[in-house]
Amino acid sequence: MSHFPPPQMMYPNAFPPSPQSSSSTMATNSGQYPPVNNNIQQQQYLQQSQPSMMMMNNQQRPPPPSALPHYPQQQFQQGPMNQPHHQQLPSLQVPQHNHSTNTTNQQGMDQITQKMGSMVVNQGWNQMFNRLEAVNLLAEKDIYTKAVQQKHQQQLNNQQQQQQRRDDLNCDKDVMRCTMRKIPETASLLQKSRLPLGILLHPFKDDPNIPVIQETVIVRCRSCRTYINPYVRLLDQRRWQCNLCHRINEVPEEFIYDYHSRQHIDIMTRPELNHGSIEFVASVEYMVRPPQPAIYLFVFECTASAIQLGYIRNFANALLSSLDQIPGDSRTLIGFIAFDSKLHFFNLNDDRPVHMVMPDIYDIFLPHADCLLVKFHSSRDKIEYFLRETLPNFPCNPNDDPSKIVADHQSALGPALQVAFKLISPTGGRITLIQTSLPSAGNLSDGCVLQNREDPNQRTINSNQSNQALTPLLNPATDFFKKLSLECCEHQVTVDLFNLSPSFSDLATVAAISKYSGGSIKYYGSCGGGGGGTGTSNPSAINTMLIRFEEDMKHYLTRSIGFEAVMRLRSTR
Numbered sequence: 001m002s003h004f005p006p007p008q009m010m011y012p013n014a015f016p017p018s019p020q021s022s023s024s025t026m027a028t029n030s031g032q033y034p035p036v037n038n039n040i041q042q043q044q045y046l047q048q049s050q051p052s053m054m055m056m057n058n059q060q061r062p063p064p065p066s067a068l069p070h071y072p073q074q075q076f077q078q079g080p081m082n083q084p085h086h087q088q089l090p091s092l093q094v095p096q097h098n099h100s101t102n103t104t105n106q107q108g109m110d111q112i113t114q115k116m117g118s119m120v121v122n123q124g125w126n127q128m129f130n131r132l133e134a135v136n137l138l139a140e141k142d143i144y145t146k147a148v149q150q151k152h153q154q155q156l157n158n159q160q161q162q163q164q165r166r167d168d169l170n171c172d173k174d175v176m177r178c179t180m181r182k183i184p185e186t187a188s189l190l191q192k193s194r195l196p197l198g199i200l201l202h203p204f205k206d207d208p209n210i211p212v213i214q215e216t217v218i219v220r221c222r223s224c225r226t227y228i229n230p231y232v233r234l235l236d237q238r239r240w241q242c243n244l245c246h247r248i249n250e251v252p253e254e255f256i257y258d259y260h261s262r263q264h265i266d267i268m269t270r271p272e273l274n275h276g277s278i279e280f281v282a283s284v285e286y287m288v289r290p291p292q293p294a295i296y297l298f299v300f301e302c303t304a305s306a307i308q309l310g311y312i313r314n315f316a317n318a319l320l321s322s323l324d325q326i327p328g329d330s331r332t333l334i335g336f337i338a339f340d341s342k343l344h345f346f347n348l349n350d351d352r353p354v355h356m357v358m359p360d361i362y363d364i365f366l367p368h369a370d371c372l373l374v375k376f377h378s379s380r381d382k383i384e385y386f387l388r389e390t391l392p393n394f395p396c397n398p399n400d401d402p403s404k405i406v407a408d409h410q411s412a413l414g415p416a417l418q419v420a421f422k423l424i425s426p427t428g429g430r431i432t433l434i435q436t437s438l439p440s441a442g443n444l445s446d447g448c449v450l451q452n453r454e455d456p457n458q459r460t461i462n463s464n465q466s467n468q469a470l471t472p473l474l475n476p477a478t479d480f481f482k483k484l485s486l487e488c489c490e491h492q493v494t495v496d497l498f499n500l501s502p503s504f505s506d507l508a509t510v511a512a513i514s515k516y517s518g519g520s521i522k523y524y525g526s527c528g529g530g531g532g533g534t535g536t537s538n539p540s541a542i543n544t545m546l547i548r549f550e551e552d553m554k555h556y557l558t559r560s561i562g563f564e565a566v567m568r569l570r571s572t573r
C-alpha cells in the first residue's frame with residue numbers, strides 16, 4: 001500500500017476505468033473531490049479514501065513512480081500530504097547472491113530486472129486504462145469530460161476518414177452530378193415522377209485533388225469500353241472483371257510497371273482504382289484531328305442603342321486588362337467584327353488598324369480574309385493600340401465630332417453571325433457576340449429579322465389571360481439561329497452571347513445560337529433598368545450593369561476553355 005502513490009494523485013489521462021476493476025475508487029474520487037487549498041479537508045479526504053484504495057490495489061496494482069516515465073514528481077513533492085509517501089518510496093529489491101559477482105554485471109542485472117518488472121506492471125496498467133499517462137487530479141478537475149471529448153473526437157476523425165474514402169471512390173459531385181439520387185427502373189416510372197433526369201457536368205474544374213494520368217496506357221473493358229475504376233473486380237494482379245458487362249479483361253503490363261523506376265508497382269496503388277474522378281491526357285487515338293489554334297472572334301453591336309449604353313469602352317477595358325491571361329499558345333488568333341445596319345471589319349495586320357465597311361448585308365463575303373484574324377502574340381502592340389485608341393471611341397474616329405455622327409438604329413446581327421461563321425469555320429473557334437437591341441436588318445427570307453412580339457400593355461396586367469398571351473414569347477420566333485448554331489457545332493465553332501439590351505430583344509430566339517453550339521448566355525437586360533420593353537432606362541442602373549459586364553467579361557476571357565470536345569456517357573441498362 002505505501003509503495004504506491006495515492007490514486008487521487010495519479011490517474012491516466014484517457015478513458016475511465018471499467019466498473020469491475022475500480023468502481024468504488026471512481027465513485028469516491030468523482031463524487032467527493034476535495035478542494036485543493038484546504039489541507040484539513042484533504043487529510044480527512046485521504047482517510048476516507050483509504051478503503052477504496054485498498055480495494056483497488058488488491059485487484060490491480062499500479063506501477064511504482066520510478067516506473068512511470070511521465071510521472072509529475074515536482075508536483076508530487078510540493079504538497080505537505082504527499083511528502084511521507086514520497087519518502088517511503090523504496091527501490092526495487094533484487095535478490096542477494098552469496099557468490100561474488102562482477103559489479104557491472106550486477107548493475108546490468110538490476111536494470112534488466114527493473115525494466116522487466118515495470119513492463120509487467122505497465123502492461124497491466126495499460127490494459128486497465130488503455131494509456132499510461134499520470135495526471136494530477138488536484139489540478140485537473142475535469143478529467144472525465146476531457147477523456148470523453150477525446151474519445152468523441154477520435155470517433156469523429158474516424159468517421160471523417162471513412163467519408164473521405166467514400167468521396168474518393170465516388171465521382172466528385174462538383175464535376176458530375178445526377179439530378180436524381182435514385183434512377184427509376186422504367187420510363188413510365190420516370191414519367192410519373194415528373195422529375196427531370198439528367199447529369200450536370202463541369203469540365204475544366206481545375207480541382208487539384210483530381211489525379212491527372214499522363215501515361216499513354218488507358219485501361220478499358222474490351223467489350224463495353226468502360227474505363228477501369230474502383231468498382232471493378234480484381235481477380236488477381238493480371239485480370240479484372242468489368243463492373244458493367246462482367247467481362248474478364250487482362251491488365252496490361254504497362255499498367256503495373258513503372259518504366260521510370262524500372263519496378264513493378266502494386267495495382268491497388270493506381271489512382272484509377274482509388275478515385276472516382278480521373279483526368280487523362282488524351283493521346284492521338286482520341287483526337288479527330290491535331291489540336292487547332294485557339295481563335296477568338298469578337299462580334300459586337302455598334303447601333304444607336306449600343307452607343308447610348310456606352311458598353312464598348314467597358315468591353316475594350318476588359319479585353320485590354322486581360323490580354324496577358326488569355327488562354328492559348330503561340331498560334332492564337334484574334335479578330336473583331338462590328339455591326340449596325342452594315343458590317344464593319346478591322347484589318348489589324350497593318351501598322352494602324354484599317355476600318356472596312358460592308359453596306360451590302362444581303363450578299364455577304366469576306367474582304368481580305370487573311371487579314372481579319374491576326375496572330376495574337378506577334379501583333380500584340382497593334383492589338384493594344386486598337387483596343388486603346390480605336391475601339392473605345394468606335395464608331396467615331398478620334399478626330400470626328402461625336403455630335404455629327406448619325407446614329408444607326410438597324411441591327412444586322414444575323415448577317416454578322418453568318419460572316420463570322422464563314423471566317424472561322426475552317427479551323428473552329430470561339431465567337432463572342434455582344435447584343436444590345438433586336439435584330440432588325442438582313443434577309444427576311446432567312447428569318448434573321450425579328451419583330452417586337454411583346455405588347456407592353458400585357459406585361460402590366462397580371463391575369464391568366466395576359467399570361468397566356470405572353471407564353472408564346474418563351475418559344476423562338478424563327479429557327480434561323482438554331483440552324484446556324486447546329487452548323488457551328490459541326491465545325492467546332494461555339495458562340496457565347498452577352499445580351500445587354502434594356503428593351504425587348506427576343507432572347508428566346510437569339511439564345512438558340514449559344515444553346516446548340518455549346519456556348520454560354522449572359523443576360524443583363526433586367527439589370528439595366530429596362531422598362532418592360534418600353535426602352536426607358538435608369539442611368540445608375542446602367543452604370544452598375546456595365547461594371548458587372550466588365551467584370552464578367554474579364555473572367556470570361558481568362559478562364560480555362562476547350563476548343564474541341566467529344567462527350568460520351570456510358571451506363572448500365
Ligand SMILES: [Zn+2]
Pocket residue numbers: 221222223224225226242243244245246247
Ligand atoms: Zn465491360
